[in-house]
Amino acid sequence: MTSPEWLESWSADDGAARVRTLFREVFGSDADLDGVWSAPGRVNLIGEHTDYNAGLALPVALPHRTYVALRGRPDDVVRLSSAQAPGETWETRLADVAPGDTKGWGAYVAGVAWALRAAGHDVGGFDAVVDSCVPFGAGLSSSAALECAVAVALDAVHGLGLAADDAGRADLAAACVRAENEIAGAPTGGMDQAASLRCSAGHALLLDCRPGLSALESADAVPFDLAGAGLTLLVVDTRAEHALVDGQYAARRASCERAADTLGVGSLREISPGDLEEALTRLAAADDGEVLRRRVRHVVTEIARTEDFAALVRDGRVDEVGPLMNASHVSLRDDYEVSARELDLVVDTALAAGALGARMTGGGFGGSAIALVRADQVDAVAAAVHEAFAAAGLTAPGFLLAPPSSPAH
Numbered sequence: 001m002t003s004p005e006w007l008e009s010w011s012a013d014d015g016a017a018r019v020r021t022l023f024r025e026v027f028g029s030d031a032d033l034d035g036v037w038s039a040p041g042r043v044n045l046i047g048e049h050t051d052y053n054a055g056l057a058l059p060v061a062l063p064h065r066t067y068v069a070l071r072g073r074p075d076d077v078v079r080l081s082s083a084q085a086p087g088e089t090w091e092t093r094l095a096d097v098a099p100g101d102t103k104g105w106g107a108y109v110a111g112v113a114w115a116l117r118a119a120g121h122d123v124g125g126f127d128a129v130v131d132s133c134v135p136f137g138a139g140l141s142s143s144a145a146l147e148c149a150v151a152v153a154l155d156a157v158h159g160l161g162l163a164a165d166d167a168g169r170a171d172l173a174a175a176c177v178r179a180e181n182e183i184a185g186a187p188t189g190g191m192d193q194a195a196s197l198r199c200s201a202g203h204a205l206l207l208d209c210r211p212g213l214s215a216l217e218s219a220d221a222v223p224f225d226l227a228g229a230g231l232t233l234l235v236v237d238t239r240a241e242h243a244l245v246d247g248q249y250a251a252r253r254a255s256c257e258r259a260a261d262t263l264g265v266g267s268l269r270e271i272s273p274g275d276l277e278e279a280l281t282r283l284a285a286a287d288d289g290e291v292l293r294r295r296v297r298h299v300v301t302e303i304a305r306t307e308d309f310a311a312l313v314r315d316g317r318v319d320e321v322g323p324l325m326n327a328s329h330v331s332l333r334d335d336y337e338v339s340a341r342e343l344d345l346v347v348d349t350a351l352a353a354g355a356l357g358a359r360m361t362g363g364g365f366g367g368s369a370i371a372l373v374r375a376d377q378v379d380a381v382a383a384a385v386h387e388a389f390a391a392a393g394l395t396a397p398g399f400l401l402a403p404p405s406s407p408a409h
């Protein structure tokens with residue numbers, strides 16, 4: 001029997017050295033490099049598929065980061081290279097970046113410059129290389145980590161000053177969301193970019209996604225001292241690839257919008273748990289009513305669970321959040337229908353092996369699951385999941401530890 005594979009994060013020095021070396025290899029010299037920036041992936045503790053419903057989410061930043069070495073250019077050319085696509089250079093002019101026209105992974109990078117320009121910032125072309133220890137396609141926000149590393153790089157190179165405080169970081173996050181929605185074509189909701197730019201070490205970020213809130217109103221850093229409670233957050237990358245640009249994510253979002261229209265509300269956030277039964281009754285008559293009822297039940301109950309989770313953590317009762325995680329998973333599996341066989345297997349196996357709670361995290365349809373585990377049981381839970389995947393004939397999963405880490409800088 002093989003043993004579990006641990007996906008380690010890089011030290012800041014190692015990440016910086018990797019992109020400096022790559023920059024020299026690709027662009028000949030790093031003498032006039034402007035610098036190196038990095039941004040984390042994230043795991044969401046709870047509050048899934050709520051961000052585009054003006055709801056609540058509670059992500060933490062991973063120690064796993066994407067590193068960018070970047071040098072500004074006097075023209076509007078963007079040239080990019082990635083350690084994950086050796087030997088290839090992606091190139092465009094910023095004037096040519098437009099919704100629908102920009103293809104490939106460079107869209108996530110050039111899109112950020114496009115969105116900053118659209119917001120009125122004087123941003124020019126650049127040469128950049130990237131490398132990352134955030135697993136790709138694992139539902140851990142590798143795309144947001146890339147966008148946010150580029151955003152703080154451009155912020156520094158052009159002296160925008162946005163990364164200096166949380167309000168500015170909220171603006172950078174908004175630019176990254178536009179890059180992802182409009183240039184890369186993924187209709188995602190904004191939690192991932194907020195997490196990568198606005199989380200802080202040792203804290204979870206309680207994110208309120210209602211439109212029109214100030215930065216102060218939209219995010220609250222909740223101390224999340226897992227180590228102090230003798231707990232560990234174990235992340236399992238199932239290696240069942242998930243993709244947000246395919247139709248399933250967009251279909252969930254469209255169902256929520258249709259349900260809100262039918263109920264005559266601006267967003268599903270306006271349905272309180274006390275009004276849920278009445279809303280479900282009204283939806284029964286709609287086309288596709290049974291599906292809409294399930295989607296709405298997930299969103300409304302998930303927002304309530306997120307509030308309850310944050311309240312327990314604030315109360316120092318982090319070891320009591322397990323049942324909320326489990327209920328979130330069941331709701332995502334049965335009502336929202338975004339789980340996958342591999343995610344269910346992680347959750348069931350981790351719970352049977354002693355985890356306090358477990359759930360899929362992120363968009364779903366593959367990707368990763370998390371388990372809250374007593375620190376001395378981490379190896380046993382990982383081994384049980386590893387063995388369950390082998391017994392089911394599935395590709396071996398990867399394991400990460402997720403102490404709440406620092407934001408893009």
Ligand code: GAF
Nearest residue numbers: 048049188189190191362363
């Ligand atoms: C993905 C999206 F990018 C987020 O905006 C969010 O909707 C999440 O899925 C589900 O909670 O990560």
